[in-house]
Amino acid sequence: MIFFNSLGKTSLAFFTLGALCLSALSHGGQVVVRKSSEPFDAFAVRDQVLQDHQWQEVLRMQQQIQILQALPSGCILLARPYTYYSCQGLFYRPYQNRDVYIQVDAVGDPAGQIIK
Numbered sequence: 001m002i003f004f005n006s007l008g009k010t011s012l013a014f015f016t017l018g019a020l021c022l023s024a025l026s027h028g029g030q031v032v033v034r035k036s037s038e039p040f041d042a043f044a045v046r047d048q049v050l051q052d053h054q055w056q057e058v059l060r061m062q063q064q065i066q067i068l069q070a071l072p073s074g075c076i077l078l079a080r081p082y083t084y085y086s087c088q089g090l091f092y093r094p095y096q097n098r099d100v101y102i103q104v105d106a107v108g109d110p111a112g113q114i115i116k
Contacts, residue, residue: 066103068092081107 034040075087084093084104092101 066090067095068101068103070099071101078107 071085071092072087075085075092078084078086082093084091084107085101091104091106093104094100095102
């Protein structure tokens with residue numbers, strides 16, 4: 001009987017710990033509480049949230065795109081699926097057929113794609 005009693009307390013403790021972890025992961029965002037007597041424009045708040053989200057997206061895209069005027073030395077030209085360069089683990093492709101290069105994600109397996 002003592003064994004089952006201690007087992008019940010242990011399982012209850014693990015259940016409570018798991019529930020706390022799940023509630024911490026399910027954070028839904030900012031919550032603002034206002035008095036009903038204060039003026040409130042829901043459309044202005046919606047527009048501000050949309051504008052903040054668009055700004056965050058612009059910053060994210062700006063961080064992802066790295067433009068180089070010249071490639072560093074030691075870059076390898078690869079052919080598939082399009083012509084791009086591998087430079088010490090980073091990948092660049094020509095931008096608008098000029099001597100400007102834009103960073104791209106890794107494409108496929110570089111083995112066997114090297115242009116000699």
